[in-house]
Amino acid sequence: MNDWVKATVVGKHAWTEGLYSMQFDGPVADFKAGQYIKVALDIEGDRVGRPYSLVNAPQERPIEIYFNEVPEGPLTPRLSDLNLGDTVWLSAKPGGIFTLETVAPAPTLWLLATGTALGVYLSILRSPDPWERFERVVLVHGVRHGADLAYDETIAAIGARYGDRFAFVPAVTREERPGALPGRISDLLTDGRLEARLGQRITAETSHVMLCGNSAMIKDVKVILENRGLVRHRRHVPGQYTTEQYH
Ligand SMILES: Cc1cc2nc3c(=O)[nH]c(=O)nc-3n(C[C@H](O)[C@H](O)[C@H](O)COP(=O)(O)OP(=O)(O)OC[C@H]3O[C@@H](n4cnc5c(N)ncnc54)[C@H](O)[C@@H]3O)c2cc1C
Ligand SMILES: NC(=O)c1ccc[n+]([C@@H]2O[C@H](COP(=O)([O-])OP(=O)(O)OC[C@H]3O[C@@H](n4cnc5c(N)ncnc54)[C@H](OP(=O)(O)O)[C@@H]3O)[C@@H](O)[C@H]2O)c1
Known part of the structure; x- marks a missing residue:
């Protein structure tokens, strides 16, 4: 089960049509570079969440993700419609093992x-x-x-x-x-x-x-x-x- 926390959209940038960076302010736990969070919206009574790699460095805030719209996807068309001040759900704890933690020099x-x-x-x-x-x-x-x-x-x-x-x-x-x-x-x-x-x-x-x-x-x-x-x-x-x- 995910432990969700509420977060606010504090930044949004469209690089091209359908390609976005989005920033969130929310109480997400510390993470290692290379990890991801889940971002979710409540859609027709269901909480629909997908994983997104964190773009900001562990020592930096706000939380940032970079995504492209999948037109037929349940989440991304709605995510890209959000504006500053809107609310999303984030997984409280980032996860994933795509990090340098155990990699030898x-x-x-x-x-x-x-x-x-x-x-x-x-x-x-x-x-x-x-x-x-x-x-x-x-x-x-x-x-x-x-x-x-x-x-x-x-x-x-x-x-x-x-x-x-x-x-x-x-x-x-x-x-x-x-x-x-x-x-x-x-x-x-x-x-x-x-x-x-x-x-x-x-x-x-x-x-x-x-x-x-x-x-x-x-x-x-x-x-x-x-x-x-x-x-x-x-x-x-x-x-x-x-x-x-x-x-
Ligand atoms: C560990 C992990 C980290 C991820 N991090 C990112 C990230 O940082 N940025 C990001 O944009 N996506 C990332 N993804 C993909 C993301 O979780 C979603 O699947 C994607 O944003 C589409 O969401 P959706 O709900 O709109 O469609 P979904 O229901 O997730 O997917 C609908 C269909 O589109 C395909 N699809 C998913 N993503 C893409 C894509 N980018 N281009 C084309 N087809 C796609 C799926 O395979 C599926 O067939 C990550 C996935 C994983 C497993
Ligand atoms: N600007 C965006 O990124 C953007 C914006 C909005 C919507 N979308 C949509 O999002 C979806 C994903 O598009 P995307 O361009 O981000 O990602 P993508 O389809 O994964 O393509 C990214 C790059 O990977 C290359 N690639 C594909 N197969 C490969 C392989 N076997 N080995 C090496 N390289 C390979 C592609 O080359 P090829 O060109 O040769 O396939 C392309 O240069 C598409 O449906 C797109 O229309 C993208």
């Missing part, structure tokens, strides 16, 4: 996201953990269109703070976008263009890889990583990659 941390999965990495990147345990952090954001490359100022601020220790690569699949690699993350790994841009390779000896977003990307990239000798990380059996699937 390595030279490079690779953070691979499709779509709104970018958000979870913005929390991780704004916490101290990755910078204490990894020499370099690479963030790759795969989207359909250039307009879906949200949070550009946040990413630029992380780059300004950490310099050469941080690299960001946007990958856009459905149009040409200056500065972005054209194609899917999986294809860019297979043909070597991603690693050529960065001047380094993903290997079991040098890397930990986090995969978050759509199930097709995770499935395809897992095969590529396993062919290179990386194995799934488990709490008591350390490995070199971890995953979190949104849909």
